[in-house]
Amino acid sequence: MNILNLLWTDMKTLWLILMGVFAMGGTIAAQEWQKVDPQQEFNRRLTETAGKIQSIECDFIQGKYLDVFAEKVISKGKFYFRKAGKVCLAYTEPIDYLMVVNEDKLKIVSGGKTTVADLGANPSMEGMNTLLAACMTGDLSLLGQGYRMEYFQRPDAYLVRIIPLNQGVKAYLSEMAVYFDKKDMAVSKLRLSENAADYTEYEFINRKFNTLTDDSKFMVH
């Protein structure tokens, strides 16, 4: 009986400790991201930095999470951006795959075959590409009307939640979360949520600015 009482007391203590830890964790999480007014500092810093950055070159790690499989599928590659609006994603894992957006042209190289599409001829495709380019490069001014934005910050980063209002975009994406590193105001992480459970996350690492001097990475012909 004494042993049972002792066990019960221990369990109660453990339970209280666990509750305390979770409560503290919850408070920390709640404190971590604070809502901010973008007019105060965010917009000014983003405009300042955007003016200085002509190109970005970095590695990226892409994680595709599907709730039904409860597993993240990882892809890796190189990301290149050059003003204005030129984006290149060169995947190296799990297979070589290249995607280049240069003005209104989209080039895809897969399995040794090259496909070039005219984005101007397909407004919905152009819209999706503009959206991705805006989120990946952090140039949110590219986004037109039709999105609701919420701004948050913590000591080392800003977070912009972008919620599409257009039904056409909502069919593909329910929310975009763009994380800006406060040090250089570059996009450090991007999460594209298809619904509450499934998402694709891109982490941009080893960022180098203004190293690309020509458009050789963005050739579409």
Add this chain to the structure above:
Amino acid sequence: MIRNLWFISLLCWMGCCSCSSLRSGCRVVGEQQISGEKWKGIVDSRTGVNKYNLTIDAGKKHFSGLLLVKRMETGDFRMVFTTHFGMRVFDFGLTADSLTVHYCIPPLNREKIFRFFRHDFTPLFGLAGREPQMAVVYRKKKDPATEVWELPGSVYYLFQHHRIRRITAGRGWGKTNWTFGDYQGDWPSSVRIRHACWPIRLKLERL
């Protein structure tokens, strides 16, 4: 004009002749039941999610992405196709006789497309969950390790050394070929799907 028609007819005849039967050079050795044990499909249940690079060539158009397949606890297969940059294209549940659409992007959300994928993907998942069927078994005269199992409805399974190499279903213009290769252990690492009349080719490569 007549010359052209002769030429087209000749091409058609040559095409038909080139599609030689899997049974050619074989002799009947008997009848046997075929079940999930004989053809387990391409999905290795032990590894969780099986990942493939799926390429689709439709005429001059080329498209590729990641096909993720898992055998669920219920025995059904769940199949999600995403672009390489992460956008989900479709999410299907497959059983031996049905396809459930959990998600599909609006441009592909059509019954005709679902029928096509069901037709092409169902044979990849083996015969588990199906009623065992009687098959006529043929054996190559020159290569006894090659067997052809014929099922009702013009469906043929070609095995070499007990490993599946090819499935054909249908006749003439409605014929479809599934070719399996690059075995790693018990599982084929590549599958090619070709249709006799449609200019659509699919290729799966295990990642």
